[in-house]
Amino acid sequence: xxxxxxxxxxxxxxxxxxxxxxxxxxxxxxxxxxxxxxxxxxxxxxxxxxxxxxxxxxxxxxxxxxxxxxxxxxxxxxxxxxxxxxxxxxxxxxxxxxxxxxxxxxxxxxxxx
Amino acid sequence: xxxxxxxxxxxxxxxxxxxxxxxxxxxxxxxxxxxxxxxxxxxxxxxxxxxxxxxxxxxxxxxxxxxxxxxxxxxxxxxxxxxxxxxxxxxxxxxxxxxxxxxxxxxxxxxxxx
Numbered sequence: 001x002x003x004x005x006x007x008x009x010x011x012x013x014x015x016x017x018x019x020x021x022x023x024x025x026x027x028x029x030x031x032x033x034x035x036x037x038x039x040x041x042x043x044x045x046x047x048x049x050x051x052x053x054x055x056x057x058x059x060x061x062x063x064x065x066x067x068x069x070x071x072x073x074x075x076x077x078x079x080x081x082x083x084x085x086x087x088x089x090x091x092x093x094x095x096x097x098x099x100x101x102x103x104x105x106x107x108x109x110x111x112x113x
Numbered sequence: 114x115x116x117x118x119x120x121x122x123x124x125x126x127x128x129x130x131x132x133x134x135x136x137x138x139x140x141x142x143x144x145x146x147x148x149x150x151x152x153x154x155x156x157x158x159x160x161x162x163x164x165x166x167x168x169x170x171x172x173x174x175x176x177x178x179x180x181x182x183x184x185x186x187x188x189x190x191x192x193x194x195x196x197x198x199x200x201x202x203x204x205x206x207x208x209x210x211x212x213x214x215x216x217x218x219x220x221x222x223x224x225x226x227x
Binding site: 004035041058059090104 | 117119122147149154155156157158159162203214215216217218219220
């Protein structure tokens with residue numbers, strides 16, 4: 001059982017470039033989310049989805065887009081990368097919408113130069 | 114707005130000593146409470162969770178946490194720390210408030226000395 005799979009593990013972008021961080025889960029979880037982790041700031045919620053076709057903004061959504069066309073996949077798009085988006089990105093999913101714990105991928109380390 | 118505070122950025126304990134990591138939350142009602150652990154280069158793993166009922170909850174790896182409503186706290190404890198416990202620990206709160214979100218504290222990094 002793969003759980004939550006994120007690709008790529010590492011990425012370097014130049015300012016202004018675009019890219020998509022992939023996230024897939026094979027647990028049939030309805031809830032999926034994206035976080036960024038920066039030193040001293042913990043994890044901050046970027047976007048989340050409560051089911052296919054439904055997404056909403058978290059704490060720090062600016063500069064990021066998401067879509068949820070299937071239950072399994074929840075890609076995160078950076079349309080025009082900025083150095084402030086240098087971070088480690090985590091995708092997480094959970095079974096239900098209330099008290100289920102989050103299952104995390106292993107992260108994508110993104111550097112924007 | 115809900116928030117989670119972990120007052121200690123890092124803590125160093127000796128192997129075999131007891132451990133307590135502090136967590137305070139701000140929320141209008143009792144939220145769902147979690148502790149996660151992150152080893153270097155890895156994602157977060159759930160240690161334990163509190164939803165309701167007994168205020169002392171047991172988790173994996175010998176950890177426990179106590180919910181104190183009067184203090185809005187959910188501190189994590191372990192009676193005897195092992196070197197393999199060195200990691201970063203995150204307290205988190207969740208509540209469905211018209212948009213389900215889990216909010217994390219800034220984390221506490223635990224160092225274990227021999």
